[in-house]
Amino acid sequence: MRAEPAIEAIDLVKTYKGEVTALAGLSFDVEPGTVFGLLGPNGAGKSTTVKILTTLSAPDSGTALVGGVDVVQHPERVRRLIGAVAQESGSIAALTGRQNLRLQGDLQGMPTQELSRRSAQLLDTFGLTDAADRTVKTYSGGMRRRLDIAIALVHQPEVLFLDEPTTGLDPEARADTWRALNELAARQQLTILLTTHYLEEADQFASRLAIIDRGQIVAEGAPDELKAALRGDSVVVEMGDSRGAGMGERALLQLTDVGSVALDGTALRARVPDGARLLPSMLAALDGAGLRVESVAVSRPTLDDVYLHFAGRSFHSAQEVAA
């Protein structure tokens, strides 16, 4: 038997005043207890989706349910079910970590004793016990982010929203936040919606993900399923110079098993069903054309390839257009 989805978005449409359409009929479901990744470049509609699901903003049309509760009809009930970490920190810099947790628990109406027990436990889980009674201004970026997550969890929500939790963090703070996310993903009773524009983040944490582009879902599935949909491996052959690469492209296209070859500077990127098996004949073909190969790499498709395939443009070029 399938459980009722923890999050259900049905045909969400949102247009900001005088601006382009942010969401153009967006639909997806999230199964309870899973981490669902919403992946897309800036401006794709990820934050708008989170704002609607967390009751901050109302859709122009469409329906959204969180924990089975309609976010437009009963926002107060939804707010009790969710925790949210936004792009900006939501913690109060002039208060200590513990005071921040206590304030949020008071606002959530938690019994006082349970609140102090829960705060101590969260501070411990996120490695903040030593810093608990220092003001948040003295925290590092990673500590602050972990506190933001702890604050969102204080009332034991059913659904946690993480809107680009590592954007704008330095690499150390990002690694720090990823450790916290690992800890969260292991909790079976918690459903997490993670939005990100980092491909590796979605790949690592999400058990299912949806690729969002221009306000619509263009592909949805487990990361491996999406990569498998590309059927095959990518073989990158470094030729050393562009003339050699151009000749190599023609040589490789003679082979029947090679699906496509793209020229990328002095390198060739070929898409083949089974890289390991086909590599010898590819090298033989290049050798036969009298070309010298500098290096070869065979790799499973990355989410970058998936994005290129489904959104029809490379992830980085979409990012640049948005920026």
Added chain:
Amino acid sequence: MRPYLRQTWALTRRYLTQMEPAFIFISLVQPIIWLLLFGALFKEVVKIPGFGGDSYITFLTPGVVVMTALFSAGWSGMSFIDDMDSGVMGRMLVSPVHRGAMMASTLVYQALTTVVQSIIIVLLGWALGAKFPSGVPGVAMLVLGAVLIAVAFAALSNGLSLVTRTRETLIAAATALVLPLSFLSYAFMQANLVPGWIAGIARYNPVNWAVEAGRSALAVQVHWGTVGSYVLFLLASVVVAGVLATRAFRSYQRSI
């Protein structure tokens, strides 16, 4: 009702915790300057026929109490702007927090700081020679008047911050209002000596209601009926400002 009260108190405690002691001190520099400077500058005005009373500092102290309350209340909206910029506002809005509790906590905080400031200014005035013939009840009424005008003004400042969302506009608006509202009242000059047009405006100026409520409560002969009617007018302005601020909150939420 209980969650609402608990939220209001939790948020008030937040403002009290994050209060900078230096800010309280700095906010007292201005009233000290008013008392010393205006007190010395206009020392002799009491000799003008028709002024009545014998000490300008006695006359001036209630005016400075109200004006100081007004000045600090004008900044109230700043905490909303800080919260919008830092993401705290967003976090509050996705929590089951009463919007009324968010508004009320800033006003309770404003009321508490106004009480402390007003008492300090009264003590300063007293040290400079001001007399308070009706004693503690009179001073309490002066403080109440200052609290009510501060709360009304703070609610307006909050509302304005939710609409404009920028520090600059809020500061400009607050400073543009405080001085004219103070000078279009009897804070510095006896009613029968100000020009007719100022008197005409002062009648409808809530700042003047606060000044007059305090001053008449401190007189030798207190007409409590007059004091009471000023307090009622002030309560009405608090309600009007509160309604406007709540509307601003709704328009802010719709705009996200």
